[in-house]
Each structure stands twice: as structure tokens, then as C-alpha cells.
Amino acid sequence: MAASSLGTEPSIFLVEGEVLARAAIASYLRECGHRVIEASSEREARDFVSSTDLNIDIAICAVPEAQSASGFELARWIRSEKPNIRVLLAATVEKTAKLAADICEEGPHLRRPYEPQALLDWIKRLRA
Amino acid sequence: MVPQRNGDDDTAQSVLLVAEDDLMQRHALATMLRLASFHVYEAANAEEALRLWHSPLKFDALITDVEMPGEMDGLQLVDIIRSSDQQILLVVVSGLDLARQMRVRSQAFFRKPIETDQLIDFLQRNLGRKKDNGG
Numbered sequence: 001m002a003a004s005s006l007g008t009e010p011s012i013f014l015v016e017g018e019v020l021a022r023a024a025i026a027s028y029l030r031e032c033g034h035r036v037i038e039a040s041s042e043r044e045a046r047d048f049v050s051s052t053d054l055n056i057d058i059a060i061c062a063v064p065e066a067q068s069a070s071g072f073e074l075a076r077w078i079r080s081e082k083p084n085i086r087v088l089l090a091a092t093v094e095k096t097a098k099l100a101a102d103i104c105e106e107g108p109h110l111r112r113p114y115e116p117q118a119l120l121d122w123i124k125r126l127r128a
Numbered sequence: 129m130v131p132q133r134n135g136d137d138d139t140a141q142s143v144l145l146v147a148e149d150d151l152m153q154r155h156a157l158a159t160m161l162r163l164a165s166f167h168v169y170e171a172a173n174a175e176e177a178l179r180l181w182h183s184p185l186k187f188d189a190l191i192t193d194v195e196m197p198g199e200m201d202g203l204q205l206v207d208i209i210r211s212s213d214q215q216i217l218l219v220v221v222s223g224l225d226l227a228r229q230m231r232v233r234s235q236a237f238f239r240k241p242i243e244t245d246q247l248i249d250f251l252q253r254n255l256g257r258k259k260d261n262g263g
Contacts, residue, residue, distance in 0.1 A: 019176040020183055023169050030162075037155050040172035048151045126183040 011035040011055055012103065013085070015045040015074065016062040020126040021093050024119060025062075025100050031113040032104035042074050049081055058086045058103060062096040093123060141167040142255045143185070147177035147192040147202060148221075153240075157191070160244040166251065174200035181209060188255050189217035191247070194226065206233050217254050219247070 012034050016022035019040065026036045037056065039045040042063075049056070059078050063071025068091060075087045090096040097116040104112035144166045148154035151172070158168045169185065171177035173196045181187070190209055192202040200208075206218050210233070218234035220226065227237045235254065238247055 019171060019179050023180060023185075026170075035159075037151075038170050038172075039151055040176065044151050044172065052152070126185065128184075 009033050009035045010057040011037060013037045013039065013045070013049070013056045013059040014062070015039045015042065015060065016096065017041055017064075018093075021062070021096065021123050024123045024126060025060075025096055028097075028100050028113065028119050029103065032111065033107075034103070042070055045074060046077065049078055049085075056082065056085050058088065060088050060090060060096060060099055060103075062090045062093070064091065094120060097123075141165060142188040142251070143167045143169070144251070145169050145171060145177055145180055145187045145190045147171040147174060147190065147196065147205060149173050149193060149196040153193075157242065157244065161248065161251075164248045164252070173198040174202060174205040177205055178208065187216060189219060189251060191219040191221060194220060194222040194224065203233065217251070219250070 012029050014022060014026055014029070014036055016025065016038075017040060022038055022040065026038050029036045037048070037054070039048055045061075049059075059075075061071050061075050061078070063074070071089055071091070075089050078085055078087050088099050090099055097119045100119065101112050101116040144161055146154060146158050146161070146168055148157065148170075149172055154170055154172070158170050161168045169180055169187070171180055174192070175198050177190070177192065178200070190206070192205055194202040196202060202220060202222075206220060209216060210218060219236045219238065220234045221238045221240055221242055223240040225239060227239070236250055
């Protein structure tokens with residue numbers, strides 16, 4: 001739909017299989033002015049990247065350590081399909097939260113809305 | 129940090145849960161709803177929606193597709209959520225014409241492709257009315 005490409009804000013493609021972590025991290029990134037596209041699985045991510053014409057600036061592949069081989073494979077595949085996308089890998093939710101906070105620091109509109117530890121605390125509360 | 133469902137604060141954003149397995153459709157719908165000033169959480173299937181539902185997050189409305197992969201479809205999701213929450217606004221969307229069946233289970237049925245203006249209008253009217261009634 002055309003409306004999804006209306007904004008000029010940087011867009012983040014967040015691949016995270018755990019819905020509570022994904023929801024919290026996506027909300028965090030939106031709060032600091034980014035457009036976020038949420039993918040729930042590697043397959044969904046591949047389908048989307050290969051078919052979309054939406055601009056993606058950064059892809060965060062949050063893949064648990066146990067699935068690191070598929071995470072590396074996904075990252076390599078995205079880089080080969082869309083070389084302009086900056087691909088970041090995270091094996092733990094702590095690492096993903098840190099990446100999100102770093103991306104917020106880079107701008108463009110707002111600074112990080114709160115510290116990454118607060119984001120992790122929020123995810124912990126959601127999971128409780 | 130955590131948007132909650134509308135309570136006493138008239139200025140609070142309504143919080144929506146969108147369950148849709150097609151990423152393109154989910155992202156497009158969620159984007160339109162965000163542009164209309166709703167706070168939107170996304171689920172890729174009914175199980176994810178239920179996980180969000182059982183979290184401390186509170187939702188004013190669920191918008192769910194019917195046919196989704198997994199052990200549960202959108203209709204089962206609607207039934208589970210309705211059984212524990214009489215207040216939430218339930219909206220079902222599908223490519224199939226299920227309008228007649230949906231009258232019992234949900235407040236609204238929208239056939240795909242969704243006219244998002246109509247959906248947004250429906251949500252604004254009904255969530256506003258809920259607030260007016262203290263819901």
C-alpha cells in the first residue's frame with residue numbers, strides 16, 4: 001500500500017521471532033522516529049525482502065544463538081539481495097535492545113526515548 | 129512507556145492489536161492505523177496475538193484475519209478473547225464473505241481488500257463511543 005512508504009523517516013526491518021520482544025523493540029524504535037517493519041520469522045523476512053519495493057535502511061536480525069547458523073545465512077542473504085541495507089545481527093535480546101538504542105542515537109528526529117535497560121525491563125514485565 | 133487501553137484519560141491513544149499472517153498486509157494496515165493516531169501492536173498469527181493479549185498490555189480493539197497458519201485461527205482467537213473480555217471491540221477481516229457468521233462473534237466484519245477509511249471510521253466511532261460510555 002502506498003501509505004506505508006509515505007514517510008521519509010529511516011526504515012528498520014526487524015526480524016524477531018519472539019512477539020513480546022519484537023513488540024517492545026519495535027515500539028521503542030518508533031518512539032524515536034523510525035518506521036519499523038516487523039517480521040516474525042526468517043521465512044517471512046525472505047518473502048518480504050524479495051518482493052517489496054519499500055525502502056529499508058537497516059535490517060536487525062534478532063536470532064537466538066541456537067539458531068545462529070540460520071541467522072548468519074539470513075544476514076548474508078539480505079546483503080546479497082539488497083546490498084544497500086545495513087544488516088545487524090543480534091543473538092540475545094540484550095544485544096537487540098543495545099542495537100535499537102544505538103540506532104536511536106543516530107537520529108534523525110529524536111534521541112533515544114529511554115535507556116536500553118528500561119526497554120529490557122519492559123520486555124521482562126511483558127514476559128512475566 | 130507502555131500505552132494502555134483508554135481509561136479516564138480522554139486524550140489517551142486507543143491501543144489496537146492486529147493479527148494478520150501476511151506481512152505486507154499487516155504492515156500496510158498497521159501503518160494506516162498509526163497514521164490515524166492509533167497505537168498498534170502486530171501479531172503474525174493467532175498464537176502471537178494471544179501471547180500479547182496475555183501480557184500486561186491492554187487493548188481497546190482486536191482486528192484479526194480469519195485464516196492464519198498455526199493451531200488456532202482468527203475465529204478461535206475471537207472466541208477466546210471475547211470469553212474473558214466483554215469490553216474489547218472485535219473486528220474480523222477476511223477475503224471470504226463471512227459477514228453473516230461474524231455477526232454473532234464480532235462487532236464488525238470487513239472483507240478484504242479492506243477499505244481502510246471505513247475501518248478507521250468504524251474504530252474511531254466505536255472506540256470514541258466506548259469512552260463516552262465509560263468503557
